[in-house]
Amino acid sequence: xxxxxxxxxxxxxxxxxxxxxxxxxxxxxxxxxxxxxxxxxxxxxxxxxxxxxxxxxxxxxxxxxxxxxxxxxxxxxxxxxxxxxxxxxxxxxxxxxxxxxxxxxxxxxxxxxxxxxxxxxxxxxxxxxxxxxxxxxxxxxxxxxxxxxxxxxxxxxxxxxxxxxxxxxxxxxxxxxxxxxxxxxxxxxxxxxxxxxxxxxxxxxxxxxxxxxxxxxxxxxxxxxxxxxxxxxxxxxxxxxxxxxxxxxxxxxxxxxxxxxxxxxxxxxxxxxxx
Amino acid sequence: xxxxxxxxxxxxxxxxxxxxxxxxxxxxxxxxxxxxxxxxxxxxxxxxxxxxxxxxxxxxxxxxxxxxxxxxxxxxxxxxxxxxxxxxxxxxxxxxxxxxxxxxxxxxxxxxxxxxxxxxxxxxxxxxxxxxxxxxxxxxxxxxxxxxxxxxxxxxxxxxxxxxxxxxxxxxxxxxxxxxxxxxxxxxxxxxxxxxxxxxxxxxxxxxxxxxxxxxxxxxxxxxxxxxxxxxxxxxxxxxxxxxxxxxxxxxxxxxxxxxxxxxxxxxxxxxxxxxxxxxxxxxxxxxxxxxxxxxxxxxxxxxxxxxxxxxxxxxxx
Numbered sequence: 001x002x003x004x005x006x007x008x009x010x011x012x013x014x015x016x017x018x019x020x021x022x023x024x025x026x027x028x029x030x031x032x033x034x035x036x037x038x039x040x041x042x043x044x045x046x047x048x049x050x051x052x053x054x055x056x057x058x059x060x061x062x063x064x065x066x067x068x069x070x071x072x073x074x075x076x077x078x079x080x081x082x083x084x085x086x087x088x089x090x091x092x093x094x095x096x097x098x099x100x101x102x103x104x105x106x107x108x109x110x111x112x113x114x115x116x117x118x119x120x121x122x123x124x125x126x127x128x129x130x131x132x133x134x135x136x137x138x139x140x141x142x143x144x145x146x147x148x149x150x151x152x153x154x155x156x157x158x159x160x161x162x163x164x165x166x167x168x169x170x171x172x173x174x175x176x177x178x179x180x181x182x183x184x185x186x187x188x189x190x191x192x193x194x195x196x197x198x199x200x201x202x203x204x205x206x207x208x209x210x211x212x213x214x215x216x217x218x219x220x221x222x223x224x225x226x227x228x229x230x231x232x233x234x235x236x237x238x239x240x241x242x243x244x245x246x247x248x249x250x251x252x253x254x255x256x257x258x259x260x261x262x263x264x265x266x267x268x269x270x271x272x273x274x275x
Numbered sequence: 276x277x278x279x280x281x282x283x284x285x286x287x288x289x290x291x292x293x294x295x296x297x298x299x300x301x302x303x304x305x306x307x308x309x310x311x312x313x314x315x316x317x318x319x320x321x322x323x324x325x326x327x328x329x330x331x332x333x334x335x336x337x338x339x340x341x342x343x344x345x346x347x348x349x350x351x352x353x354x355x356x357x358x359x360x361x362x363x364x365x366x367x368x369x370x371x372x373x374x375x376x377x378x379x380x381x382x383x384x385x386x387x388x389x390x391x392x393x394x395x396x397x398x399x400x401x402x403x404x405x406x407x408x409x410x411x412x413x414x415x416x417x418x419x420x421x422x423x424x425x426x427x428x429x430x431x432x433x434x435x436x437x438x439x440x441x442x443x444x445x446x447x448x449x450x451x452x453x454x455x456x457x458x459x460x461x462x463x464x465x466x467x468x469x470x471x472x473x474x475x476x477x478x479x480x481x482x483x484x485x486x487x488x489x490x491x492x493x494x495x496x497x498x499x500x501x502x503x504x505x506x507x508x509x510x511x512x513x514x515x516x517x518x519x520x521x522x523x524x525x526x527x528x529x530x531x532x533x534x535x536x537x538x539x540x541x542x543x544x545x546x547x548x549x550x551x552x553x554x555x556x557x558x559x560x561x562x563x564x565x566x567x568x569x570x571x572x573x574x575x576x577x578x579x580x581x582x583x584x585x586x587x588x589x590x591x592x593x
Contacts, residue, residue, distance in 0.1 A: 203563040206446045207315050211297030237448050241310030
């Protein structure tokens, strides 16, 4: 190695070293690649800081912030689309997109893995970590404070309200350990699906629902505007037999699909159904 | 034999009306009890009866017609094509706009698959060629389903279709029964009337023609009949495999191997198999109910292995 190549190499190394801490402090071009992380990033990022969110965030049935997402480039899981956005930070779900993450790191892009939140508390942790990565801690703290205030205000304080069951596409339901389970419990109900031994996602037959006569039926309201085979079930005629005894709440998917600040809208709708 | 089979099917049908997580539903009040039996169990039991019947019957027709013991709507790709057509009707929004679009698309898909098969495989062609043709048709149908799902704006399409294709008759309402049952019954009537000619056809097309059969018209008739039955069944229940394979095998030895005589008993055995399997999945102690099609495949696939080995042994012997 000649002296000249050595100095060139060393200066390059210095440049890289100088660049890394700067990027770690406040990323300028951030991409998020998962509907739920998008929802948080759209709230946390500074104007112009977020340059790409997943294409799903543009769907108003899935995303509360669809309008805001529509002003940002939609991203699919392709390394080329992501790199053309010249990101300095890509935020992805933990345990997913393993190959994509490796390619991004190979291309010199910083990648942040954030865990999948299945409870409000998880969501607070994720928000905290994302806010730190975006150098927006104050916004993160304010968001979390707002969530805690809403949670306290909407939590049912009275006597237990009985059983509730959540029905979504394809006879799907959310049992023990799911976000909906937590929301039902906070709202004063016992989750029938959890009583039946169903895990975080499972299926329940309508006959079981009719037989157990829950006090509240939570339906995934208009799950999606595009034709879906699965949502037919939600409208089954037999459910009308419960009309006299069971209250009904319809919860748009966009409020229940991700753990995060939008979940309190679910609790508000459940409280409304009580009246 | 038919009388005993009929009794068995009737008993299973009544059992199907009586079994469920609520057991005796009238203890919950007459309105809920009525809804459970009339709107949930009745469509389920009746769909089980009809779908099992037409799948058993289709298996018997295809096996006799192709003179091939492995022919079955699921194995040779007829169900998959019906599924593809139903998926198209669904995700294009056609099924929502026009109720009959779903069964009609299923029927068109199934009939097309039968016609394709008959064009490529002459009756009496080796077992292996038929199975390979089935592999090809199944692969095309699966690829086309993926294509339609990729074009669908619904992000949950893959998940719901993989569930639906696994086959189930749970929680279908009376409307589904009303749109599919007439087509299944019509298809069954069309092929049952052809039983006599199926015997002639099993002796070879030339012999059948010399016995007075119009083989061309017969082919069209059987294609239409199987298309109506499998297409309508698949469009409401998804793919319930292997019933059409097992049923004729169980009855064949008892009717002296005459294809025409296997039709009615195969239909009854098919109905008994699906009704029975659907009762079993309800009673299995799983937190979420097992899909009916998954259960019939678990039971039926070993049967296919056995039938392949038997057919192979017979081929070696000739």
